[in-house]
Amino acid sequence: MTARAEQDRELIRRYLTGDVDAFDELVRAHEDRIFAICLRMMQNRDEALDATQDVFLTVFRKADRYKEQAAFSTWLYRVAVNTCYDHLRRRKRKRADALPEHYDPADPRSGDALNAVELRPDIEAALAKLGPDFRSAIVLVDLEGMSLEGAADTLQVPIGTVKSRVFRARRQLAQELGNLAPGSEHPRDEP
Amino acid sequence: MNERDQELIVDLIDGRLSPQEERAALARLETDTELRAEYETQQMAASLLAEAPVPSMTADERSRLRAALKSELHLAPVVAPVAARPSKWRRWVAPIGSLAAAAAVLAGVFVVLPQSSSDTAQVAFDATTMAASAETTTAQNRDRGAETDTERLAEAPTAGGMDAPAEEPEEPTLDAAEPPAETFSASRSIPHVPAITLEEIAADVSALTKASESDEAGAEDGAAQDALVADCLTVLRDNASFVSVEPMATTTIGTSDALVVEVTPIEGELYYAAYAIDTCSELQNTKP
Numbered sequence: 307m308t309a310r311a312e313q314d315r316e317l318i319r320r321y322l323t324g325d326v327d328a329f330d331e332l333v334r335a336h337e338d339r340i341f342a343i344c345l346r347m348m349q350n351r352d353e354a355l356d357a358t359q360d361v362f363l364t365v366f367r368k369a370d371r372y373k374e375q376a377a378f379s380t381w382l383y384r385v386a387v388n389t390c391y392d393h394l395r396r397r398k399r400k401r402a403d404a405l406p407e408h409y410d411p412a413d414p415r416s417g418d419a420l421n422a423v424e425l426r427p428d429i430e431a432a433l434a435k436l437g438p439d440f441r442s443a444i445v446l447v448d449l450e451g452m453s454l455e456g457a458a459d460t461l462q463v464p465i466g467t468v469k470s471r472v473f474r475a476r477r478q479l480a481q482e483l484g485n486l487a488p489g490s491e492h493p494r495d496e497p
Numbered sequence: 498m499n500e501r502d503q504e505l506i507v508d509l510i511d512g513r514l515s516p517q518e519e520r521a522a523l524a525r526l527e528t529d530t531e532l533r534a535e536y537e538t539q540q541m542a543a544s545l546l547a548e549a550p551v552p553s554m555t556a557d558e559r560s561r562l563r564a565a566l567k568s569e570l571h572l573a574p575v576v577a578p579v580a581a582r583p584s585k586w587r588r589w590v591a592p593i594g595s596l597a598a599a600a601a602v603l604a605g606v607f608v609v610l611p612q613s614s615s616d617t618a619q620v621a622f623d624a625t626t627m628a629a630s631a632e633t634t635t636a637q638n639r640d641r642g643a644e645t646d647t648e649r650l651a652e653a654p655t656a657g658g659m660d661a662p663a664e665e666p667e668e669p670t671l672d673a674a675e676p677p678a679e680t681f682s683a684s685r686s687i688p689h690v691p692a693i694t695l696e697e698i699a700a701d702v703s704a705l706t707k708a709s710e711s712d713e714a715g716a717e718d719g720a721a722q723d724a725l726v727a728d729c730l731t732v733l734r735d736n737a738s739f740v741s742v743e744p745m746a747t748t749t750i751g752t753s754d755a756l757v758v759e760v761t762p763i764e765g766e767l768y769y770a771a772y773a774i775d776t777c778s779e780l781q782n783t784k785p
Contacts, residue, residue, distance in 0.1 A: 384763065473506065
């Protein structure tokens, strides 16, 4: 177990016995990474910040759900991904409710929101086209540098499922970016 | 390309193969042009993403996040005392939060609050202020799945939390732009659907809208049912296993009036569940 994981366990134990300063330390230790995950998932800084807040509020209120079999960070990232799924669903519903009769969506390759995410706009636009399950897999593995096992633990799916999602997501990204290597253009199911 | 080849490529890029397996894989790439093309495609995509800068919060965003959390920490209870208390008590308190606050005013009780500034550990507040605060935030807290104000005020942690300016913040919070929450009304905000199964909802959430349009009259369940639905939602949102609980519809299952909710659990995938409105006990769910 890493030193960070040990510290996290100690902090969560302290917090569960009523030490709110320990929660403060947990936030400081993880807020940047949680924000990064939320930003990659939500692709909008304000929504990412909102999701990050909700992640820590969930931890604050429901920390007793954390079982020490897994690293605290794995549980935290799981909460983050599920919170982002939740926000994405709400966003989808809100947009569906608010769509005018002749809705003409803006070009996803333009706009400040994409630039603010700090990825190349074309990569961001390609990521935006992935379904949430595929996006979360590639965000954790390729953008956050998590191992396939770690991503499987976080997403609570078998490692084979993570591999399949990562494979298909990378392929669709390459396709969107016009980076398909010659000979790999055969059609596949899109995520 | 079969699944095993897909896995092989992912394992190769992720560096999960043993030296022997890696040599064998690279040898295959020399002779299998389709596999090689796919490997190169995958490798390019992975490299592009790996080279992307890690996004970070700006100072303003960090300050907004901490201010928002600090604001919540002032009101919310620490976990341990909540977990130790029987949940039944919670169900009694939820609908009478406002009454309890009013009673506190009448009794002239002084209550200990958590620090209201970073250099003050405990501050006694006049109960009148508390009651006013409780009234204005009850609806918001219900909507956010939080504790009732009475519980939050009584149980709020007494230790310091997030960094804060010395004065009580006028800082922007994440919720500042949200419109004030309305008092919960099931008949106004949740469609009533006369007959629908959870599987139908799970398959297509818009089925709810379609079904409810044909039964406008069914939405008139009255204030008593609204209160029960609100109470049940409070209990469900308190559930430590859930990230969020969204009310979807009221319906009838067997002989029970039921509340259908969409549950995002902390662990596992989203599912739908129906709860008896009068007892808040689960009737059905679509858990995988």
